[in-house]
Amino acid sequence: MLRIIDARTGQSVDAAPARRGLTRIEAHTEGFDVTALRVLLVADLLVRALELGGTPVWALLDEERQQAELRAGAAALGIRPFEDGRDAASGLGETQVLHVVREGGAEPDGVRVAVAAVHAPAPPEDTDPAVLRLALLGRRRGVPLSLDAETLEEAHATLARWRHAVADWARRPSRPVPDEVRTELRTAWEDDLDIPGVLGVLRRVESAPDLPDGARFEAFAHADRLLGVELTRDLGSPR
Incomplete structure (x- = not known):
């Protein structure tokens, strides 16, 4: 709940x-x-x-x-x-x-x-809106956010890496989201919308050594129903 x-x-x-x-x-x-x-x-x-x-x-x-x-x-x-x-x-x-x-x-x-307030200059006109969205998601809502060039660059690098990884994982056999991962994701977002906690779970999923790639894909796709940053956008694109 x-x-x-x-x-x-x-x-x-x-x-x-x-x-x-x-x-x-x-x-x-x-x-x-x-x-x-x-x-x-x-x-x-x-x-x-x-x-x-x-x-x-x-x-x-x-x-x-x-x-x-x-x-x-x-x-x-x-x-x-x-x-x-x-x-x-x-x-x-x-x-x-x-x-x-x-x-x-x-x-x-x-x-x-x-x-809380966002302190930011106007972002560059060519900023990917999904990058801006991910940058805004990077702090809990009650924490003021400085949306500077470094923050946007970090969000851009993370989003590009995750989209590439998700497209790669999608080529592997599908596997269900592990119960413990699904629980961690839901526990985070149901705790006062702890979106940085959700992002932290995805980072652990990304690097977990024993998790099948098909399960990584399903976990990221599941979390993106909340995050809305188009993590599956590059499916089917050339490597």
């Missing part, structure tokens, strides 16, 4: 207290900047994690300013579309409402999922 720290109380709460009950996720961005994109990304991760657990989700964007820029930036990062929270009716039987907010920003009633 996914548990989230409520920024109002500092307590850990169930993200979906009723099994398969509808959870509403509202993203509050307060304009358009890289921190706003991080807020949307955290909301997207919540949607993905809850859906992987079988929970239906209703995702809304509660923002009046720069919606076009926000939606374009979110789409580039592989963030699923949000409905417009200004036009959506409430009271559709949801059993939980999660408000994803930037630290020090909006204080709506209900569970607040706080996101």
Whole structure:
């Protein structure tokens, strides 16, 4: 069960207290900047994690300013579309409402999922959006992030290495994700969305000496349902 720290109380709460009950996720961005994109990304991760657990989700964007820029930036990062929270009716039987907010920003009633600021110059125009997404995933959401050239270069190198490895592993006989790996991945993301923990599991899978390559492939493909960085993009490409 996914548990989230409520920024109002500092307590850990169930993200979906009723099994398969509808959870509403509202993203509050307060304009358009890289921190706003991080807020949307955290909301997207919540949607993905809850859906992987079988929970239906209703995702809304509660923002009046720069919606076009926000939606374009979110789409580039592989963030699923949000409905417009200004036009959506409430009271559709949801059993939980999660408000994803930037630290020090909006204080709506209900569970607040706080996101720390991103300090960043504008990334180069040719930056792979998946690289930017992976860089944003590299720190827990409550930790401020400096999105400098070194951070982007590290994310680029990691993503390129993993995509190449996944394409290579896909040529080997398929094997199921080992139970212990599946458990480690789920334990990480269900612990207050510990995405760096998920990435750490993948690094161990990458280098584990006795793991069949087919199992490595399935583990990375499984984790990418949450991460959304297109780890299988290069399947079938020439070596």
